[in-house]
Amino acid sequence: xxxxxxxxxxxxxxxxxxxxxxxxxxxxxxxxxxxxxxxxxxxxxxxxxxxxxxxxxxxxxxxxxxxxxxxxxxxxxxxxxxxxxxxxxxxxxxxxxxxxxxxxxxxxxxxxxxxxxxxxxxxxxxxxxxxxxxxxxxxxxxxxxxxxxxxxxxxxxxxxxxxxxxxxxxxxxxxxxxxxxxxxxxxxxxxxxxxxxxxxxxxxxxxxxxxxxxxxxxxxxxxxxxxxxxxxxxxxxxxxxxxxxxxxxxxxxxxxxxx
DNA sequence: ACCTCCCTGGCC
DNA sequence: GGCCAGGGAGGT
Numbered sequence: 424x425x426x427x428x429x430x431x432x433x434x435x436x437x438x439x440x441x442x443x444x445x446x447x448x449x450x451x452x453x454x455x456x457x458x459x460x461x462x463x464x465x466x467x468x469x470x471x472x473x474x475x476x477x478x479x480x481x482x483x484x485x486x487x488x489x490x491x492x493x494x495x496x497x498x499x500x501x502x503x504x505x506x507x508x509x510x511x512x513x514x515x516x517x518x519x520x521x522x523x524x525x526x527x528x529x530x531x532x533x534x535x536x537x538x539x540x541x542x543x544x545x546x547x548x549x550x551x552x553x554x555x556x557x558x559x560x561x562x563x564x565x566x567x568x569x570x571x572x573x574x575x576x577x578x579x580x581x582x583x584x585x586x587x588x589x590x591x592x593x594x595x596x597x598x599x600x601x602x603x604x605x606x607x608x609x610x611x612x613x614x615x616x617x618x619x620x621x622x623x624x625x626x627x628x629x630x631x632x633x634x635x636x637x638x639x640x641x642x643x644x645x646x647x648x649x650x651x652x653x654x655x656x657x658x659x660x661x662x663x664x665x666x667x668x669x670x671x672x673x674x675x676x677x678x679x680x681x682x
Numbered sequence: 683a684c685c686t687c688c689c690t691g692g693c694c
Numbered sequence: 695g696g697c698c699a700g701g702g703a704g705g706t
Contacts, residue, residue, distance in 0.1 A: 438688085466701075483701050485690080500690085519689045521701050536702065563683075572702085580700065630692065630699085671685080672700065 427507040428457045436502035439517060442525035452526040465540045465576030476526050479537060483521025485632040489514045544577040545617050551606050558598040565601060566594035567670040581626055581650045584675045586612040588649040593681040594674050619646055649675045
């Protein structure tokens, strides 16, 4: 994708293009442009283009990119098709349309959600002191603060639960009450959880909403220690895993092991 | 700093 | 036939 020119762009869903107002606008701002690089911060894909603008995309809940041949069969909910100058077709498929594709100027980027992201949990993990600073005085549960993407970015509901379990921190603990030791444990746990998830190609759930760009499912589901295991024995102590709701998100934890 | 909303497929 | 899943944005 990097270094390629977008020969044609077709956007077929209003909501996918919502940050640019309309599908036609998104198409016009992409077509003919060269993608200079492809990176990410948190859960946002960020690709600078040759005109100084930036292609930004987010998979939301059910979005995925595929690398296809123009002749490949179109799967339902394909909302964006980008034909590259090397004959490869990039497709964005997103049944629930929580995801988006957008083009931002520098100013628009500075006003977007990208600007509100804390340091990336994998690429630029914060030090204990930095994260401690961000959590100081915060009364919201640490689980909510992890999902917020402000103190640290890149963890979603599954990996937040996994990291808190590994670090033996109760997800309901107010963020400001975490000790430096706990923050260190959380950062260590985050690296272990993400390293495993990346190694396994990510966590494809039974709905197969998430797939790798080649269409393969990720294998990390079977490695999950606590997410989705409500009522089942904690792998450490054997007591039942509990499930509570924090910020309208399911949260799985062991009330015995996680203090 | 919190709550509500958006959206569809899958499952009870 | 209705509920659940959850990413971020926007409003209160």
